[in-house]
Amino acid sequence: MTVTANANLTEGEFTKLSDLVYRHCGINLHDGKMELVRARLAKQMRIGRFETATDYIDHVLSDPSGEEFKKLIDALSTNLTSFFREKNHFDYLERELLPRLLADKKRRGNRRLRAWSAGCSTGEEPYSLAMILLEATGGGGGGQSAWDVKLLATDISTRVLAHARRGSYDKKRVEGVPSQLRNKYLAANKLDGRVFYDASPALKGLISFRHLNLMQTWPFAGPFDFIFCRNVMIYFDKPTQQKLVGRFYDFLAPGGVLFTGHSESLTGITHGFKYVLPTIYVKP
Ligand SMILES: C[S@@+](CC[C@H](N)C(=O)[O-])C[C@H]1O[C@@H](n2cnc3c(N)ncnc32)[C@H](O)[C@@H]1O
Secondary structure (H helix, E strand, O other): OOOOOOOOOOHHHHHHHHHHHHHHHOOOOOHHHHHHHHHHHHHHHHHHOOOOHHHHHHHHHOOOOOHHHHHHHHHHOOOOOOOOOOHHHHHHHHHHHHHHHHHHHHHOOOOEEEEEEEOOOOOHHHHHHHHHHHHHHOOOOOOOOOOEEEEEEEEOOHHHHHHHHHOEEEOOHHHHOOHHHHHHHEEEEEEOOEEEEEEOHHHHHHEEEEEOOOOOOOOOOOOEEEEEEOOOHHHOOHHHHHHHHHHHHHHEEEEEEEEEOOOOOOOOOOOOOEEEEOOEEEOO
């Protein structure tokens, strides 16, 4: 058997694979991604001892459980993330959006706050959000908060979701967490001589991690007060982005806010949002 660092992938196989992936989860594997796909496929092929990409693709397609397809998507999706990534979003949330939302809700006797981290990867984004939410609603001190706060965190990759649920991060990864928040919400533990920081029960209690393909039906009703969908749409083409932005709009409450990644402005997309700041949009 030939084992290569990169999978041998013909143009025909690449087209078949990219069509499959696009139809399933909207990820747009254009021609420029061929080398990346080759590298990532090689590992899957090695694990399963497949000689050709066609053998591997046939195997994925013939698995009735869908588990092999999940592994393929795991291998092809890009999961780069960090705590408090694109910090200005968290600053806006803390200083502008939450004070406004909480004051409006208080006035109306509504104590419910709902948020969604769509494409949450290994959990750094929702845990960062949960820290800000707990600080704003007085739920971080161990006492009972007057607010009913819930954060939905979803991703298509089961591998990253497992990490997110575990909520354990090495020292390097938590460097972006302000020390006051780190001391309060992340507990240092030693495992095999290495220090890990574990998300506190208060953080975990706020978040529901769920497997969700954004291209499929969303089995919840909303409405959300804000949605973070950052550095996800960048992998989709314009028609897919257009549809997704429309669906986010429908799932937000009036006055609710959509945050997109820094390279994902809604330019070129028809939508009903009002621009607030770059990559921050409010539903009127
Ligand atoms: C680069 S990460 C972004 C993580 C985080 N939002 C951030 O900005 O740091 C993109 C995530 O989107 C997820 N993703 C890609 N396509 C998806 C889809 N169709 N449905 C749900 N999640 C998807 C990937 O699995 C990956 O974890």
